[in-house]
Amino acid sequence: MQQGQARAQYGDQVRILVIGTLKNGKIFEQTPQDKPLEFTIGNHEVIKGLEMAVQGMFLGEVKNVEINASAGFGIKKSEHVQAMPRNMVPKDFKIEKGKRIAVQKEGGISFQATVLDFDNEQITLDFNHPLAGEDLIFQIKLIAILPKQPPHSPIPQGQQPQRQQRQPPQQGHNMGSNPHPPNQQNWQ
Numbered sequence: 001m002q003q004g005q006a007r008a009q010y011g012d013q014v015r016i017l018v019i020g021t022l023k024n025g026k027i028f029e030q031t032p033q034d035k036p037l038e039f040t041i042g043n044h045e046v047i048k049g050l051e052m053a054v055q056g057m058f059l060g061e062v063k064n065v066e067i068n069a070s071a072g073f074g075i076k077k078s079e080h081v082q083a084m085p086r087n088m089v090p091k092d093f094k095i096e097k098g099k100r101i102a103v104q105k106e107g108g109i110s111f112q113a114t115v116l117d118f119d120n121e122q123i124t125l126d127f128n129h130p131l132a133g134e135d136l137i138f139q140i141k142l143i144a145i146l147p148k149q150p151p152h153s154p155i156p157q158g159q160q161p162q163r164q165q166r167q168p169p170q171q172g173h174n175m176g177s178n179p180h181p182p183n184q185q186n187w188q
Contacts, residue, residue: 006059013040015144021137057142067136076133083124
């Protein structure tokens with residue numbers, strides 16, 4: 001159904017309202033009306049399947065899509081499950097099965113992991129995204145297509161180009177993907 005004349009294209013910055021559910025009906029994501037999810041199609045700021053679903057939508061259109069795991073948060077990878085010696089964890093750090101924790105790699109990069117198991121000798125962590133391996137169902141409403149930015153003008157001779165800063169993901173949205181797990185962990 002064609003709601004508006006404008007259509008989302010590759011490179012457009014868009015705003016959407018989205019309800020994401022698992023096949024069992026459990027809602028894992030719902031954007032508030034006053035805080036839509038904003039991203040640029042093609043910049044890989046959200047999962048691939050969501051980008052693909054929005055591309056070609058008309059302004060105001062609502063559609064339901066099913067996204068398989070490979071176009072969502074990926075398939076579960078056994079190499080992202082890692083066991084480590086328990087003594088690498090500070091003694092005062094409370095460990096619970098199923099708990100999501102941040103593990104910091106040397107250099108300050110932080111990774112999210114789920115505690116799968118632990119005993120007195122080791123702790124087993126899963127660095128897969130919690131929704132890895134899940135097929136996802138989205139209801140999407142395209143509420144805005146923002147004006148394209150004019151191309152950058154040539155830089156006058158003798159001046160340095162300004163780097164554009166990437167905006168951090170909006171709080172409350174979980175549409176980014178998890179990076180590969182670290183090789184060495186530091187606990188905080």
